[in-house]
Amino acid sequence: MNTQPEALLYNFNDPEQLRQIRRYLNRQKVKTRIVTAPEFLHPLGYLFEIPGFHPSSQFNLGSNFSDEMIVLKDFSSAQMDGFLAFFRENQIPPVALKAMLTPVTQHWSSVQLHDELSREHTLMHKK
Template identity: 85%
Template sequence: MNTQPAVLLYNFNDPDRLRLIRRYLNRQKVKTRIVSTPEFLHPLGYLFELPGFQSSPQFNLGANFTDEMLVLKDFSSEQMDSFLAFFHENQIPSVALKAMLTPVTQHWSSLQLHDELSKEHKLMHK
């Protein structure tokens, strides 16, 4: 089983910010994938290239989000702490919507995860 840490990156439109984040992840030997809008309906397990997952046969006809989002896979708690500290130490604004891949969310599309994270974020910041 592939347990190399990996991350999906969504909507990182600032090229300097993206470059800093990708450089950090590369140094940490974390596999990165930038997810584009046409891929938002595929299961997260497929985007992470997990065995047994297929692409979605549906076309994304406008379902979209524009805020940044991170999905992390196989990060240890030390790796997670280090990654979050990297943002703080380099004065890079943190990413509001972030999640770890779970046995449940690996079956979700990026849109489903984004909707769920957005709801949680709004509840936590009321």
């Protein structure tokens, strides 16, 4: 079974920030994929190339989001700590919407995950 860590990156519009993140992930031997709006309805399992997952047959007619988002797969806790420390040490603004792939979320589309993470983020930061 392939347990190489992987990362999906969404909507990173700052080229320097994206370059730094990709360079870090590459040095850590993390397979990285930039996900674009036309792919937002595919199941995350398909985007991570997990056997048995297929692309969505729906066309994306406006189910988009512009927030930065990161989805990680097969990261150990030490790898996760290192990734978060990399952001702090390099003064890279934190990405509010990030998640680890789970048996449940692998069936979700990027839009579904984005909406759930946005709801959770809003609830956690209410004053």
